[in-house]
């Protein structure tokens with residue numbers, strides 16, 4: 001099936017939404033090319049993804065009868081290819097072929113080392129060259145200077161809703177309004193992303209689509225990260241995939257793992273990609289075992305860049321899937337917050353940083369599966385709630401047993417404590433109460449203290465039973481008492 005981004009790509013410049021100013025300049029530039037000398041031989045279209053840059057090039061070529069030679073700046077052989085077309089263009093004209101328009105996409109990926117040579121080619125060019133970039137400031141200076149800059153605006157949510165409605169009408173489909181607005185909102189100005197989402201929602205399993213959208217709510221950026229890994233074979237770009245992703249590498253590894261067979265179709269490419277993630281997995285394991293988390297860097301490089309260069313991507317519409325094996329995926333918002341609250345309790349109760357706490361939680365899961373008695377001790381020690389206990393086990397029966405044991409243990413501990421401590425006091429109150437107590441004691445003792453001699457006082461101190469100073473209870477105390 002043709003991806004909708006292709007099916008509904010505007011064929012004429014007039015169909016491109018909300019980029020009038022840019023289009024006016026593009027038109028003026030091509031007219032200058034055709035009727036004499038343009039001020040600059042190349043054009044640099046700069047703007048956010050999915051705002052219509054590529055669409056402009058093809059619509060322009062269609063209207064002015066050019067053949068588009070599309071090159072990608074991150075291709076190693078870009079220079080060679082440009083050279084070939086720049087040189088060959090004139091001869092082709094004589095032979096009556098269509099004029100060529102060279103389109104160099106991802107100009108922000110041109111290596112600085114090759115920039116001078118490409119700039120020279122632009123000088124020699126007998127055909128129009130259009131370049132596109134998301135970040136024009138990352139286009140090498142030598143090339144920027146040779147090109148006229150045309151800026152593309154980020155499309156508004158309204159623009160996107162309009163475009164999506166047009167597609168739905170053409171497809172004779174409907175989706176609920178709130179879902180439509182949600183898709184437009186999530187796209188953050190990227191109409192390509194919005195159209196891809198719309199296709200997923202409208203033609204896919206509706207429940208599946210809802211789940212994907214719901215999950216995006218939690219992990220908005222994971223799909224973008226996958227896009228970077230699977231969207232190009234540019235290792236540099238792929239390595240940035242995890243920059244904006246608030247996810248542990250082992251979790252992202254599962255996402256990459258799940259999607260490899262949907263993106264790579266040839267068996268040797270699939271094998272190469274899996275080889276890369278298996279290496280990543282080895283580094284992750286080593287980091288966990290040794291506590292040397294600097295190894296994550298290599299793991300991340302393997303699971304992003306290593307996978308990205310494993311082969312040629314499937315063209316067109318790529319739908320990403322959440323990993324089936326990831327239990328966390330089934331988690332609702334509530335479960336995620338349970339996970340976070342357990343982590344917090346581990347961090348404060350056991351004086352750990354987040355990474356250690358995550359590791360400890362894995363160990364706790366094993367304990368909660370296999371040693372219910374010890375699990376009950378942990379429950380009391382960390383002050384876990386019933387739902388948190390259930391979260392740490394896969395089996396509700398075991399969770400029930402642990403909870404029962406924990407309640408009994410808590411009762412026993414209460415009985416062991418002096419009466420006045422029985423009432424559980426909210427944390428904030430404790431300090432106030434402690435201060436009050438100190439004041440009262442001081443007042444009461446003031447009179448006697450004054451009369452006592454220093455050596456008498458010292459003797460009394462020695463004889464006095466040691467005050468319970470709230471020695472920090474450690475986990476080992478609990479395990480030991482068992």
Ligand SMILES: Nc1ncnc2c1ncn2[C@@H]1O[C@H](COP(=O)(O)OP(=O)(O)OP(=O)(O)O)[C@@H](O)[C@H]1O
Nearest residue numbers: 005008009016017049050051052053054055191192
């Ligand atoms: N301004 C627009 N008007 C109409 N359709 C648009 C517009 N911008 C994007 N689209 C739609 O989104 C899809 C992607 O757009 P396009 O390929 O032109 O993006 P781009 O700006 O080149 O993005 P990138 O920088 O990621 O390459 C197109 O198929 C087109 O259907």
